[in-house]
Amino acid sequence: MQASIAISSAPNVQYVLRLADSCLILAQRLGEWCGHAPALEEDIALTNMALDLIGQSRALFTRAGQLEGQGRDEDQLAFLRDERDYLNLTLVELPNSLRGARTGRGDFAFTVLRNLVMATLLKQLWQRLLSSSDAELAAIAGKALKESRYHQQHAADWVVRLGDGTEESSRRMQDALNLMWPYVAEMFENDAVDDAAVASGLGPRWADVQEDWLSEVNSVMTSAGLAIPKPSAFRSTGKIGRHSEHMGFILAEMQHLQRAYPGGVW
Amino acid sequence: MSETPVAPATASAARLAQAWAVLQTVLDPEVPVVSVCELGIVRDVQLQGDGVHVVLTPTYSGCPATELIESNVVAALVAAGLGPVNVALQRAPAWTTDWISAEGKTKLRNYGIAPPGPAGQNEAVVMQFMPRQKAPALDCPRCGSSNTERLSAFGSTACKALHRCLACKEPFEHFKPL
Numbered sequence: 429m430q431a432s433i434a435i436s437s438a439p440n441v442q443y444v445l446r447l448a449d450s451c452l453i454l455a456q457r458l459g460e461w462c463g464h465a466p467a468l469e470e471d472i473a474l475t476n477m478a479l480d481l482i483g484q485s486r487a488l489f490t491r492a493g494q495l496e497g498q499g500r501d502e503d504q505l506a507f508l509r510d511e512r513d514y515l516n517l518t519l520v521e522l523p524n525s526l527r528g529a530r531t532g533r534g535d536f537a538f539t540v541l542r543n544l545v546m547a548t549l550l551k552q553l554w555q556r557l558l559s560s561s562d563a564e565l566a567a568i569a570g571k572a573l574k575e576s577r578y579h580q581q582h583a584a585d586w587v588v589r590l591g592d593g594t595e596e597s598s599r600r601m602q603d604a605l606n607l608m609w610p611y612v613a614e615m616f617e618n619d620a621v622d623d624a625a626v627a628s629g630l631g632p633r634w635a636d637v638q639e640d641w642l643s644e645v646n647s648v649m650t651s652a653g654l655a656i657p658k659p660s661a662f663r664s665t666g667k668i669g670r671h672s673e674h675m676g677f678i679l680a681e682m683q684h685l686q687r688a689y690p691g692g693v694w
Numbered sequence: 695m696s697e698t699p700v701a702p703a704t705a706s707a708a709r710l711a712q713a714w715a716v717l718q719t720v721l722d723p724e725v726p727v728v729s730v731c732e733l734g735i736v737r738d739v740q741l742q743g744d745g746v747h748v749v750l751t752p753t754y755s756g757c758p759a760t761e762l763i764e765s766n767v768v769a770a771l772v773a774a775g776l777g778p779v780n781v782a783l784q785r786a787p788a789w790t791t792d793w794i795s796a797e798g799k800t801k802l803r804n805y806g807i808a809p810p811g812p813a814g815q816n817e818a819v820v821m822q823f824m825p826r827q828k829a830p831a832l833d834c835p836r837c838g839s840s841n842t843e844r845l846s847a848f849g850s851t852a853c854k855a856l857h858r859c860l861a862c863k864e865p866f867e868h869f870k871p872l
Contacts, residue, residue, distance in 0.1 A: 469846035469856070476848040483756025487785070567786030571755050574788065574872050582847050 430690040433508045436496045439624035442515060443631060444495060444565065445505070446621070446667050447553065448488035449516035452506060454546055455481035456678055457524055458539075466536055473582060477543070480575040487568045494564075507686035511675050518664030519611040520546065521675045526607045537590060537597075537604035544583035545612055548644050551576040552637035561629030584648045591652025602654055609657040614664045615641075706741055709776065713739050713746050716774045723762050724851050725869075727805045730763060734793025737784055745778035746771050751789045753872075754852040791853075791871050802869055808832045808857065810871035834859035835866050844868075 435441065458478035465471035489502035519542060524534030554576055557569035590597040615634055622633035649656055664672070685692060717739065720730045730736050730750070738749040748767055752760045764781050771779045791810035794802070799809035811830075831840050839861035846856040849867050858865045 469848070472846060472850070473848040476852055479756035479758070479852055480754060481756070483752075483754060487755060563786070567784075567788070568755075570786050570788040571752070575755060578847075578870075578872075585847075 430508060430687045432510045432513075433500065433504060435505070435509060435513045436498070438496065439621045440562075440628065440630055441492050441496045442621045443625045444488055444492040446515045446517075447550075448485045448492060448505075449514050450520050450546070451481040451488065451550070452485035453514070453516040453675075453678060454520040454542075455479075455485065456682055457520065457522075458543075460524055461534060461539065464534060470536075474539070477579050477582070480572075480579070484568065484572045484575070487571075488565075491562070491564050491568065495562075503686065507683045511671055511679055512669045514666075514671065514675065514679070515669055516666050517611070517614055518666035518672050519608070519614065521666065521672060521678055522608075522611065523674055526604075535600075535604060537600045538608060540583050540586040540590065541601065541604050541608055543579065544587050544648060545608075545615075545641075545645060547576050547580035547583050548641050549615055549634075549637065551580055552640050552644075553632065553634065556632040556637065560631050565630065580644075587648050587654070588652045591649070591654040598653060601652065605649075605654055606657050610660045610662045611664050613659065613662070614667060617663060617667065619668070709746075710739060710741055712774065713741075713748075713771060713776055716770050716776065717748070717767065720763070720766050720770045723759050723766065724853075725802065725805065725807065727801045728794070728798045730767065732795045732798030732801065734795065734798070735763070735789060742780060745780065746776050748779065748781045749784050750781060751784050753789050757852050759851075789872075791869060794869075803835045806835050806866055807854065808835050808866060808868040810869045813871040832857060832868055834862060834864070836864050837862040842866075 435445065455478040458474045458481070461474040462471065465474055485506070486502050489505040493500040493502065493505055522538075522542075524539050526538060527535065551573065554569040554573035558566055558573070560566040560569065587601070591601045592598070616638040618633055618635045622635065625631045626633055626636075646656065666672070666675070714731070717736055718729050718731050722728050722730065722733055725733075733753070735751050735753060736748065737751050738747075740747045748771070750760075750764060750767065760783070764783075767781055768777075768779045771777055790813045792813050794810065802809040831842050833840050834842050837859060839859055841860045842857050843860060844855060844857050845865065848854075849856045853869055853872070854867045855870050856865060857868050
């Protein structure tokens with residue numbers, strides 16, 4: 429069994445890993461739809477978006493490894509870190525259906541809503557990262573921005589279609605939105621990692637994009653006839669490594685092969 | 695036959711030209727009618743010692759063909775006797791479908807893939823709901839009719855979307871402007 433690695437607590441490494449991990453874990457969830465989406469076109473769409481997100485995370489892991497300076501590559505960062513060293517938003521690790529977690533069956537309403545808020549967040553972050561003091565991070569953002577824009581379009585299309593659809597589709601979208609909403613607040617929690625990124629010019633505080641994020645999400649919800657729930661006091665803490673009960677299962681599935689057969693390749 | 699020794703500068707120019715010519719024959723593995731040059735992903739070619747240094751730019755972050763293209767480029771240049779070959783990936787400026795050459799776009803159409811229009815217009819679009827209805831009708835690469843509609847925003851590869859022609863009833867792919 430391959431031993432785990434511990435990651436650097438340097439804020440620039442953590443900043444890049446928060447992005448990389450959020451992309452990777454969301455991709456992992458989207459990949460679960462492969463072969464199970466409501467229509468063939470959507471099966472292709474969800475897995476295409478997962479592929480883009482994995483590509484983005486690979487580039488970010490490579491960069492994080494370079495910033496850390498311990499000679500670690502993308503695979504080591506993805507496959508050899510334990511749960512506490514993963515810094516993704518809790519939102520992306522939630523099962524595709526919060527209610528159906530036990531059945532393993534995904535909820536498409538929850539999936540498209542999460543895709544919308546995540547694509548909007550990433551689009552806003554990539555936009556600002558174009559002027560990062562780190563040229564490689566800016567280059568990754570330049571590519572990823574175009575992809576996130578397309579993901580956002582697609583997710584918004586579904587949110588409006590289902591939110592403003594039948595009585596049942598609208599009810600299920602509103603239910604999913606109510607369940608999801610407490611987890612979006614974490615996106616804009618500020619801390620020393622973000623402050624350091626602003627000070628060094630590495631990137632924005634995630635909190636800095638909240639206004640633009642909300643304005644775009646609001647306009648979609650309005651068209652969809654969905655009501656944004658009232659804010660709650662609950663705060664998830666995935667970005668600082670404290671995860672939900674779902675995270676360990678994702679890592680077990682994702683990391684098993686590399687842990688059991690260290691360095692195994694195709 | 696002339697005995698004049700070839701000047702080093704001329705020899706270098708010839709090797710460089712040969713490298714470009716070889717790259718013109720390396721096809722995209724997923725659209726095997728356009729070359730990597732026509733696709734606009736070869737950013738630079740330089741002579742490096744006895745070998746060649748090639749700079750490629752990836753199309754999509756997660757394009758699984760990127761690594762295959764890289765190894766195909768190396769193999770083709772080595773086979774042409776130009777090796778050793780070293781390939782670097784360069785992300786910025788980000789690849790755009792605007793870099794696909796006119797000839798490349800014609801080849802895409804002839805292959806049955808509607809080529810991308812200018813990518814610039816995409817930047818201005820903040821959000822557009824229900825794009826299934828609003829997506830611009832493309833010309834069918836098979837019969838030329840503009841009576842077409844989009845079936846799916848995503849297709850068989852990251853770079854394509856799926857459309858169908860309502861005139862000749864055939865489905866076709868669209869290389870998305872990016």
